[in-house]
Amino acid sequence: MAKRKFRIVKRENNIPVLSVCECCNREFMADRVTIDRPQDAHAFIQKQFVAHKCKRLDDTPYRVRRVSEGTEIAMRPAHIWGA
Numbered sequence: 504m505a506k507r508k509f510r511i512v513k514r515e516n517n518i519p520v521l522s523v524c525e526c527c528n529r530e531f532m533a534d535r536v537t538i539d540r541p542q543d544a545h546a547f548i549q550k551q552f553v554a555h556k557c558k559r560l561d562d563t564p565y566r567v568r569r570v571s572e573g574t575e576i577a578m579r580p581a582h583i584w585g586a
Contacts, residue, residue, distance in 0.1 A: 507524065507526045508526075509523065509531065509548070509549065509552040510522060510523055510525055511545075515538075518533070518538060518539075518541045518544050519541070519544050519545050520532065520544065524552060524555065526557045527557040529557070531548045531551040531552055531555075532548070533547055533548055534547050
């Protein structure tokens, strides 16, 4: 399981504008007001990250494996883990 931490995935002029949670892949965006101030933009994104609760797809009894963009295949846990 991925650790709960966020990663900046997009910067504009060295200012963070988009990040994701590595655990649940939720996206967080900088506010337009803070877009000119790198420290404020980073703090705004981090505040959103701290406030969110991770909801992972594989926390359900039926796991979901993404095969391609827009296609999902539901699998029983026994098929995934070989039990």
